[in-house]
Amino acid sequence: MTVKKGEGLSYAGKTFFILGIVFVAFNLRPALTAVGPLAGSIRRDLGLSHIAVGLLTTLPLIVFGLLSPLAPKVGNRFGNERMIFAGLIALGVGIAIRSLPQASALFVGTVWVGAGIAICNVLLPGVIKQRFPERVGLMTSVYSTAMTLCAALGSGLSIPVAEGLKLGWQGSLGIWGILAGIAAILWLPQLRVPGRSRRLPLREAVSPGRGIWHSSLAWQVTWFMGLQSFAFYTTVAWLPSILHDRGVSVADAGWLLSLTLLVGVPGTFLAPVLADRLPNQRGLAAGISLIYFFGFVGLLIGGSYGMFVVSTVLIGLAQGACVSLSFAFFGLRTTTARQAAELSGMAQSAGYLLAAVGPFLIGWLFDGMHSWTLPLITLSVSCLFMLLTGWGAGRSGQVSIQMDDR
Secondary structure (H helix, E strand, O other), rough: OOOOOOOOHHHHHHHHHHHHHHHHOOOOOHHHOOOHHHHHHHHHHHHHOOOHHHHHHHHHHHHHHHOOOOHHHHHHHHHHHHHHHHHHHHHHHHHHHHOOOHHHHHHHHHHHHHHHHHHHHHHHHHHHHHHHHOHHHHHHHHHHHHHHHHHHHHHHHHHHHHHHHHOHHHHHEEEEEEEHHHHHHHHHHOOOOOOOOOOOHHHHOOOOOOOOOHHHHHHHHHHHHHHHHHHHHHHHHHHHHHHHHHHOOOHHHHHHHHHHHHHHHHHHHHHHHHHHOOOHHHHHHHHHHHHHHHHHHHHHHHHOHHHHHHHHHHHHHHHHOOOOOOOOHHHHHOOOOHHHHHHHHHHHHHHHHHHHHHHHHHHHHHHHHOOOHHHHHHHEEEEEHHHHHHHOOOOOOOOOOOOOOO
């Protein structure tokens, strides 16, 4: 018997599913955010250039962009639950490989890490849409908040684990493999739920008569996802440098980046919950984009420490809300789990490729101008484009693709 739309699941079944979702989400960012604080040690030990070390952050984003369109196809062929499990295994293998003290292993392992996260990133929204179609907002809040919290832990614990526990950068990177193993074990019950690990019914599985890449609404969701990813990864890469150049100490600049990540947690949780209760999300998307805009404008014109604190808080709130609202759109703008996975793959493909370009573009603008004025103007303008695409993505309705009902 096939369980549909979350019906027939016992309380224990729902509990194990939510627990599995949370632990999968725990693994979606710390393997990435743990690298930055260790970059200096990695570069010294392996004799790498700054550009090579920078690739350790950019390479997973490129892998995300390349693999995201393929994930829905393999998920449909082998089952979303099975592929999420495979993604966790790939992540664990990648973490183990890149913890070896060779440069080649570091980059090979990073590719595996990116592949494992990409699969889980794309397929989770479809699984949630299938299990809890009436609770898309709440479930998106749960997993995106878990993802954000563990992302902060990844960067915060890197140095204490490497130096405090005397494990070095290899041990500090490798310890996250334990979390991947725990998530894989907790996900095992999802492979045994009747009807879950099989391919989707033919009605949902066949190729659309009019593909999702031809839907204007899908493109608006994609651009919203891409622009928020552009702003997020650029901010993480350059915010401390921007603040330090404006007179903030190195220590305080690092603290303000941590504050940015921390204050994003409430926004991460609340945005999908609010989105699920509204008839449309246009006002929500526009409001979040404006908060982002004013945060960057504050960095552009602010001359006092207090203004910088306010600006980073605004940026943090908008960051958290934007990423979870983007994930919520995958379920809210589709009618089936198959469509949710397809939209997720499309939006994350373009989104992460744009995110990979962001830090390099802003750095290139700074090198050319020797000033953060033009880079901050660029980020501010991108928020206005985010507002426009969010206004379109937030309209009531679903992606207009024709499914073959044969």
